[in-house]
Amino acid sequence: MRKQFEGKTVVVTGGSKGIGKGIAKVFSEKGANVAIISRDLTLGQETANALQHNNNNVNAYTADVTSLQSLEKTAQTIFNDFGGIDIVCANAGIFPSATIDEMTEEQWDHVQNINSKGTFFTVKAFMPYVKKAEYGRFILTSSITGPITGYSGWAHYGASKAAQLGFMRTAALELATDHVTINAVSPGNILTEGLDGLGDEYLHAMAAAIPFKRLGIVDDIGHAAAFFASKEANFITGQTLVVDGGQILPESIE
Numbered sequence: 001m002r003k004q005f006e007g008k009t010v011v012v013t014g015g016s017k018g019i020g021k022g023i024a025k026v027f028s029e030k031g032a033n034v035a036i037i038s039r040d041l042t043l044g045q046e047t048a049n050a051l052q053h054n055n056n057n058v059n060a061y062t063a064d065v066t067s068l069q070s071l072e073k074t075a076q077t078i079f080n081d082f083g084g085i086d087i088v089c090a091n092a093g094i095f096p097s098a099t100i101d102e103m104t105e106e107q108w109d110h111v112q113n114i115n116s117k118g119t120f121f122t123v124k125a126f127m128p129y130v131k132k133a134e135y136g137r138f139i140l141t142s143s144i145t146g147p148i149t150g151y152s153g154w155a156h157y158g159a160s161k162a163a164q165l166g167f168m169r170t171a172a173l174e175l176a177t178d179h180v181t182i183n184a185v186s187p188g189n190i191l192t193e194g195l196d197g198l199g200d201e202y203l204h205a206m207a208a209a210i211p212f213k214r215l216g217i218v219d220d221i222g223h224a225a226a227f228f229a230s231k232e233a234n235f236i237t238g239q240t241l242v243v244d245g246g247q248i249l250p251e252s253i254e
Contacts, residue, residue, distance in 0.1 A: 003031025004230065006056070009082040011075075013037045013065055013122055014092030016044040018192035019141060022218020023089050023225050024058065025051055030226060034058045035078045035085075037065075037092070057082075065092045065118030071125035078129075085129040087229045090122040091141040093160075095194075097153035108156045115160035120167060123182070127175075136180035137229045138171070140164050141221065142240065144186050148248050161186075165240060172238030181237035183228040188244025191215040211246035 010027040014020040015036035028034050028051045036058065038044035044060030051058045059081065063074035079085055093115045098107050123138055130136035145151050146158030147165050164184065171182050189206045207214050224243045227233055242248065 003029075004226070005087075006031035008086040009033045009035065009078070009084055010087040010089065010229070011035045011037065011078060011085060011126065012089045012091055013063070013118070014141075015089075016040060016047045016060070018194055019187060019190060019218050019221050020089070020091040021047055021051075022220075023091060023141075023222040026219055026222030026226050027087070027229075028053055028056060028058055031056055032087070033082050035082065036060045037063050037074060039064065065122060066113045068121045068125060071121050075125045075129060084133060085126060086133040086135070087137040087139070088122065088126045088130060089139045089141070089225055090119045092118055092122070093141065095154065095157050098156070099153055100155050103156060111156040112160050112163070115157065116163040116167070119164050123167075123171060127180075130180055131175075131178045133180075135231065135234060136175075136178070138175070138180065138182035139225045139228045140168055140182070140184040141225075142184040142186045144188050144242060144244055144248055147186060147240070148242070168240075169238045176237060181228070181233065183233075183236060183238065184240045185221055185224045185228070186240050186242045186244070187216065187221050188242070188247040189215050190221060191217055209247055210244070211249065214245070216243060216245055 010032045012020050012024045015024045016038035024034050024036055033056050036044045036048050041062040048058040048060040061074050064070040142164045143161040145154055146161035168182055168184055175182055220243050224241050
């Protein structure tokens with residue numbers, strides 16, 4: 001039986017761990033060739049090896065998402081290796097914590113450069129290739145924090161995630177002329193390696209804020225991205241899908 005994305009090539013920035021790894025895993029299981037981009041090529045290759053399936057390829061590449069030249073070079077390499085690029089998941093991001101009182105200009109700029117400008121550069125670098133695809137897709141990993149909610153210590157992060165969605169809406173208009181869609185997935189509290197070491201008490205407190213009383217898993221975000229990447233989503237663009245187990249719904253703490 002032919003898998004959903006067989007013959008398609010999917011690029012995932014920040015794909016070596018966390019949500020990015022979950023996105024890469026889901027697309028690989030659905031038959032796609034997957035190009036994982038990460039800063040750490042060794043870790044990216046380990047992830048690629050772990051996700052390898054019989055009928056498709058998962059390869060690792062390195063690039064700096066804050067450098068358009070770096071991304072353009074990697075995009076060309078991926079295109080040469082696979083013969084095409086169909087779907088790009090702009091997932092790379094960081095989430096350091098600092099209150100506004102203590103936050104420096106350098107800290108602010110660092111988060112904006114990776115999360116916001118990195119999204120712009122990723123779309124710009126891969127646009128020429130995605131436009132050539134049978135049907136092209138861009139999927140951004142945003143967040144509920146910033147566009148919908150706030151969280152103390154994440155002013156810079158929240159601003160960067162809101163910026164992604166503002167960029168996405170105009171990008172959707174410009175990409176539509178080439179029948180390319182761009183959408184975003186906004187995760188709530190998702191269990192990733194980044195939460196390791198925070199302790200059970202902290203994780204229980206995070207889960208308590210969710211009506212399902214559990215954290216999401218990275219595959220939940222991967223499946224949402226796969227929906228936006230599907231042929232069935234061909235008339236959806238400039239939209240955001242919140243995947244949070246109902247976290248943003250309660251009017252008050254129960």
